Amino acid sequence: MSVQALAIAATAVLGVVMLAASAWRILNPWIITRPLKVDGSGRKLPPGSFGWPFFGEMKEFLQCFKNDKPDQFVKVREDRYGKGGLYTTSMFGVPSIMATRPEVLKFVLKRDDLFGPGWPSLSKIMGPTAVVSVTGEFHRTLRRYLFDAVASPEGMAKALPRLDEAVRTVLKEWADQGNVNIRECTRKLTFNVIATNFLSLKPSPELELIEKDYSGFMLGIRALPIYLPGTAHYTAVNCRRRLGARFQALINTRRVSNECHSDFLQSLMEARDSAGMPLTDEQLKDNLVALMLAGYESSAYTMMWTLILLAKHPQCLTKLREEHLHIKMRIGERQLTLEVIDETLRLVNVAPMLFRTVLQDVDFSGYRFPKGWRVLPWLRAPHMDPEYFPQPEKFIPERWDDKNVKFEAFRPFGGGARTCVGNDFARLQVSVFLHHVSVGYKWALLNPDAKVDHLPHPKPVDGGPMNFAVLV
Numbered sequence: 068m069s070v071q072a073l074a075i076a077a078t079a080v081l082g083v084v085m086l087a088a089s090a091w092r093i094l095n096p097w098i099i100t101r102p103l104k105v106d107g108s109g110r111k112l113p114p115g116s117f118g119w120p121f122f123g124e125m126k127e128f129l130q131c132f133k134n135d136k137p138d139q140f141v142k143v144r145e146d147r148y149g150k151g152g153l154y155t156t157s158m159f160g161v162p163s164i165m166a167t168r169p170e171v172l173k174f175v176l177k178r179d180d181l182f183g184p185g186w187p188s189l190s191k192i193m194g195p196t197a198v199v200s201v202t203g204e205f206h207r208t209l210r211r212y213l214f215d216a217v218a219s220p221e222g223m224a225k226a227l228p229r230l231d232e233a234v235r236t237v238l239k240e241w242a243d244q245g246n247v248n249i250r251e252c253t254r255k256l257t258f259n260v261i262a263t264n265f266l267s268l269k270p271s272p273e274l275e276l277i278e279k280d281y282s283g284f285m286l287g288i289r290a291l292p293i294y295l296p297g298t299a300h301y302t303a304v305n306c307r308r309r310l311g312a313r314f315q316a317l318i319n320t321r322r323v324s325n326e327c328h329s330d331f332l333q334s335l336m337e338a339r340d341s342a343g344m345p346l347t348d349e350q351l352k353d354n355l356v357a358l359m360l361a362g363y364e365s366s367a368y369t370m371m372w373t374l375i376l377l378a379k380h381p382q383c384l385t386k387l388r389e390e391h392l393h394i395k396m397r398i399g400e401r402q403l404t405l406e407v408i409d410e411t412l413r414l415v416n417v418a419p420m421l422f423r424t425v426l427q428d429v430d431f432s433g434y435r436f437p438k439g440w441r442v443l444p445w446l447r448a449p450h451m452d453p454e455y456f457p458q459p460e461k462f463i464p465e466r467w468d469d470k471n472v473k474f475e476a477f478r479p480f481g482g483g484a485r486t487c488v489g490n491d492f493a494r495l496q497v498s499v500f501l502h503h504v505s506v507g508y509k510w511a512l513l514n515p516d517a518k519v520d521h522l523p524h525p526k527p528v529d530g531g532p533m534n535f536a537v538l539v
């Protein structure tokens with residue numbers, strides 16, 4: 068076949084594909100919504116569109132985040148359809164409904180009987196009995212165990228000295244290094260906190276192997292689930308398998324030696340349900356992985372952003388330093404430390420959106436949520452809406468002093484039945500960090516205007532190079 072004939076054939080094939088895709092784009096909403104129209108309920112879907120076949124509106128979504136305009140995706144829909152807070156879309160290959168206003172977020176997050184876990188291909192990689200994968204009574208039981216281990220007053224009291232020591236040790240190391248990459252440093256710090264508090268592991272070759280597998284697991288957790296050598300998903304699945312084997316070895320050693328540790332693993336091993344039954348080894352391993360995943364980058368990036376934002380707001384840092392040097396409580400007001408943490412969580416949006424699956428047809432606010440669809444609770448939408456937080460793009464910790472501040476619009480830790488189990492632990496960790504860093508150190512950003520890579524969590528593209536030194 069001549070080159071010319073090949074070109075004609077290729078153009079023809081491309082034309083047919085384009086035509087089919089365009090036809091699908093037009094017919095797709097009709098096909099998807101047809102069962103809804105014929106069920107006679109008279110309910111309608113929220114306004115919106117479905118985009119291209121399979122890809123849906125992913126391209127527009129990714130484009131907004133890539134262009135450093137992560138709120139544009141919601142803004143366009145609000146301008147087009149009004150501020151109802153519910154919009155139909157199609158993302159991650161599934162027809163979906165975005166929930167963006169506080170009252171809608173509250174409803175979706177509270178009703179775990181109607182909206183189940185929905186992270187794409189989560190349970191396959193995390194483990195079928197992980198807290199993030201299960202529902203109903205077992206979910207509630209697991210949450211109770213995890214809460215006792217992580218966030219109960221006894222759990223936090225046990226964790227505090229180890230947390231304190233880990234923070235003090237690494238801050239000294241950063242100052243010795245002088246120039247540091249703050250993203251890597253806060254990730255390392257959080258990993259050490261996890262290793263000591265969850266597993267009582269001190270730095271060792273074994274811990275390095277766990278960290279290596281853990282990083283491989285993290286890199287592929289949100290990748291397309293294509294299990295072929297070389298893909299991020301393939302690496303993640305294998306790292307997860309090795310992590311499981313390493314955790315099993317730890318569990319076996321504890322069982323044989325009868326050693327007693329005061330860490331999260333021990334607490335989970337000792338937990339019993341109402342029939343006196345302990346967790347199985349598979350359940351223990353799935354939940355250790357889930358805890359480590361949930362508590363790792365979220366906490367690391369929150370610490371990283373507090374440093375970046377305080378470097379950009381030196382007056383706030385001076386006030387914070389005073390609060391810690393003189394333990395100056397402001398009567399009738401919230402402590403600045405908590406305000407800095409909340410303002411960082413609001414502005415940075417470490418967890419911008421969540422995923423849920425509609426378990427049965429749900430009617431709410433005049434709209435239908437069809438069974439099997441996905442709901443995307445868009446946590447960052449109210450955080451960045453001037454209706455709730457004036458000048459939302461600005462870092463203003465004092466806004467939390469205002470008696471009229473809209474706490475109901477603030478959901479950095481989600482809400483309802485799946486509210487973050489580690490939220491108090493995370494605040495404790497960042498508070499200890501802010502204490503030591505503000506009283507003992509000074510730091511300067513080497514590239515304050517670095518662009519931000521927003522997905523899956525916001526971070527400076529260059530990792531945030533900083534000069535870090537002891538405060539004299």
Ligand code: HEM
Nearest residue numbers: 198199361362365366369418479480481485487488489493
């Ligand atoms: C600043 C740090 C953190 C942020 C912003 C954060 C945010 C969140 C959010 C938004 C959820 C809800 C997920 C959903 O509804 O689908 C969640 C769940 C969870 N978080 Fe956190 N988290 C943080 C730190 C931690 C830490 C330190 C731990 C543990 C030590 C932890 C453990 C968990 C667990 C186990 C869940 C799952 C709860 C469930 O499915 O019932 N998180 N987190």
